[in-house]
Amino acid sequence: MAMTQCPKCGHSIPADSTFCPDCGFNLIENEPPRASRLVKDEGVRLRRAKQPTDSWQRRLIPNLTHLKQVGQFVVNNGWFLLAIYVISLVFNEWRWEIFGLFILTSYLFSLLTGKESFWQSKK
Structure with missing residues (x-):
């Protein structure tokens, strides 16, 4: 196999x-190269592939906007927080697991659906 040297680093x-x-x-x-993903095009040239702008993975990345959206969701669903509190009183030995499910449900539901409440239509 023929070898050559890189003009930038010399390897x-x-x-x-x-x-x-x-x-x-x-x-x-x-x-x-750019930081974006590259794909083969016509066997020789490389082009940038279009990244999905609104994939479900991007909607779950924590940032300040998402945390505000989740906080608003929890405020709008105060009855849900009260119900979780009552359930944790009844099932005291499972209180941390119940709390974890509440946090996970509040985070995932609001970000994946875009709803501000369980019973509200998407904004």
Whole structure:
């Protein structure tokens, strides 16, 4: 296999490489690759793949906006918090598991559905 050197870092790489495996230098266009995901296009050229902007994974990443949305959800569903409290009094030995399920349900339901309340339509 023929080898060549990367013009940026000087490491030896296969001659048919499009990117340096050490530094990521784009050998075809002589520019460093972008941070986005790259896919093969027409066998030689590389193009950026479009990232989904609203995937369910992105909706679950914690940030200040999400925490405000979850907080508003808990405030709007005060009856749910009261019901969880009563259930935790009855099943005292399971109180931390019940509390954990409450936190998980409040976080996931509000972010995945976009609702502000259990019985409200999506805004």
